[in-house]
Amino acid sequence: MYDVLIVGCGIVGAATAYHLSKYDLSVCVCERYNDVANGCTKANTAILHAGFDCPPGSMEARLNLRGIQLAKEICEKLDVERIQMPTFIIAYDSEHELNYIQELYQRGIANGVPGVRIVDHDEALRLEPGLNPAVKAALYAPESAIVNPWEYCIAMAETAVRNGVDIKLNSKVTAIEKKDDHFVVTTASGVYEAKHVINAGGGWSAQVYQLVGGNDLYQTNFAGQYYILDKCEGHKVHSVIFPCPDEHGFKGVCVTPTVHGNVLIGPDCYEVPDGDHVGTDPATLETLKHEGHRSVPALDFREVIHEYAGVRPNTQIPDFVIGESPICPGFINLAGIKSPGLSSAPAIAEEAEVILRGLGVEFKPKAEYVDSRKRIKFRELSDEDKRALIAKDPRYGRVICRCETITEGEIVEAIHRPIAPTTIDAIKRRCNAGMGRCQGGFCGPRVHEILARELGVSPRDILIDEQGTYIITSAIKEEAAYEV
Numbered sequence: 001m002y003d004v005l006i007v008g009c010g011i012v013g014a015a016t017a018y019h020l021s022k023y024d025l026s027v028c029v030c031e032r033y034n035d036v037a038n039g040c041t042k043a044n045t046a047i048l049h050a051g052f053d054c055p056p057g058s059m060e061a062r063l064n065l066r067g068i069q070l071a072k073e074i075c076e077k078l079d080v081e082r083i084q085m086p087t088f089i090i091a092y093d094s095e096h097e098l099n100y101i102q103e104l105y106q107r108g109i110a111n112g113v114p115g116v117r118i119v120d121h122d123e124a125l126r127l128e129p130g131l132n133p134a135v136k137a138a139l140y141a142p143e144s145a146i147v148n149p150w151e152y153c154i155a156m157a158e159t160a161v162r163n164g165v166d167i168k169l170n171s172k173v174t175a176i177e178k179k180d181d182h183f184v185v186t187t188a189s190g191v192y193e194a195k196h197v198i199n200a201g202g203g204w205s206a207q208v209y210q211l212v213g214g215n216d217l218y219q220t221n222f223a224g225q226y227y228i229l230d231k232c233e234g235h236k237v238h239s240v241i242f243p244c245p246d247e248h249g250f251k252g253v254c255v256t257p258t259v260h261g262n263v264l265i266g267p268d269c270y271e272v273p274d275g276d277h278v279g280t281d282p283a284t285l286e287t288l289k290h291e292g293h294r295s296v297p298a299l300d301f302r303e304v305i306h307e308y309a310g311v312r313p314n315t316q317i318p319d320f321v322i323g324e325s326p327i328c329p330g331f332i333n334l335a336g337i338k339s340p341g342l343s344s345a346p347a348i349a350e351e352a353e354v355i356l357r358g359l360g361v362e363f364k365p366k367a368e369y370v371d372s373r374k375r376i377k378f379r380e381l382s383d384e385d386k387r388a389l390i391a392k393d394p395r396y397g398r399v400i401c402r403c404e405t406i407t408e409g410e411i412v413e414a415i416h417r418p419i420a421p422t423t424i425d426a427i428k429r430r431c432n433a434g435m436g437r438c439q440g441g442f443c444g445p446r447v448h449e450i451l452a453r454e455l456g457v458s459p460r461d462i463l464i465d466e467q468g469t470y471i472i473t474s475a476i477k478e479e480a481a482y483e484v
């Protein structure tokens, strides 16, 4: 019998598991995918927003501001890439845009966002020379940051596991039955019992809520596509740049650096039926080019190395949906966590604590709690440290991903971490192999081989990413030739 069972291991489920793992509680997380961070958490703009655009007085505004403060400490302790980076919302000559940045500024002040101000044409271009010179004025918010979103989630999930949390992958929750004083939760991997259930189902949170009879929450999912430019474009942008929203309130296509030194352009916004609609299409991507050039004219879209889409887990309710369900005592919704959900996640986890305390759960700090994590990043080491590492373990001397300089040692280390990656993309999210210009064209087969060897499975069982994404579907030569 678990004290708490969390449905979903995106950033919200992981932050909650991490937070609860500091206390003497038994916690389980059930995730339907074969890895954590595989929903909307892996496909967003990766900004820890400064907090100026949330409606004053909303839960979003309060949790965004608290969340980005907590993120500073968490990223430092758990070795997650996070770079402080200002945001610009740029206005050209239109009255609508100039009024809008004034309105955002007032909202920023009301929300208590530090350092937010309006800058004129000259100052905007001095602070961000990459901006379109036609900029008339801009809202400037220095307190935002960019982060590695999947690493942020993986780091908290791994630390939770190191502190006793059970994470069950491939475990889609299909039924939740309320007994007198506990829940019986049926999943694809087994049946579990828990005194409390937390719904952190992201773009599927309304469906998860329906499992206990919650019929008043509707997902209104909006997808957004992105382009990623190669690192050679990275020197052209040093800030997070948004245009003013259009008349429908859509934030607009952002241009931002990533923590890995690439440039990200996106997202746009269109309604889709559910969180699985993550395809891209040429017409939409073409609009990203146009919008990206409008903000930063020097961008060269011949340097595109990847494209992807994410689905915002919106509901019909304009704010986050956080609280105990009025129809099912002990069932807690952390639902409809749209943007700024990545920014707010650790603060949402604190809310979960407050709700659980209100239900009589005792929070006794664990005597032995491990709250640190360190990854070896070979290419960032000094020559001397590289030599010492290779002398200790020659696998660090074999570079597998040439674009990103990722060694066999790093890949093997990632495979043996508390949540074992079992797919090519899970390795990419753990240590960047395959993230570079060739997008895994060279290192993919080697990563495939290493995964099969370390996990002790046949190469035929290794997937690219989600369930069903097989790489080898049939033999074209003698099958034995492929056995490692």
Ligand SMILES: Cc1cc2nc3c(=O)[nH]c(=O)nc-3n(C[C@H](O)[C@H](O)[C@H](O)COP(=O)(O)OP(=O)(O)OC[C@H]3O[C@@H](n4cnc5c(N)ncnc54)[C@H](O)[C@@H]3O)c2cc1C
Pocket (backbone or CB within 6 Å): 007, 008, 009, 010, 011, 012, 013, 030, 031, 032, 033, 036, 037, 038, 039, 040, 041, 042, 043, 044, 045, 046, 047, 048, 049, 171, 172, 173, 174, 200, 201, 202, 203, 204, 205, 208, 223, 224, 225, 267, 310, 311, 312, 313, 337, 338, 339, 340, 341, 342, 343, 344
């Ligand atoms: C295009 C886009 C841009 C964004 N940009 C930003 C940004 O820059 N900054 C920011 O702060 N926020 C941003 N966001 C929002 C942010 O990404 C989300 O708020 C956040 O990732 C939501 O996290 P989550 O854990 O609730 O959802 P998810 O990451 O989707 O996780 C939910 C998990 O629940 C699992 N699940 C669902 N149903 C079940 C079930 N029945 N059983 C088991 N598991 C289940 C899913 O598989 C999934 O892994 C953006 C979102 C999008 C789509």
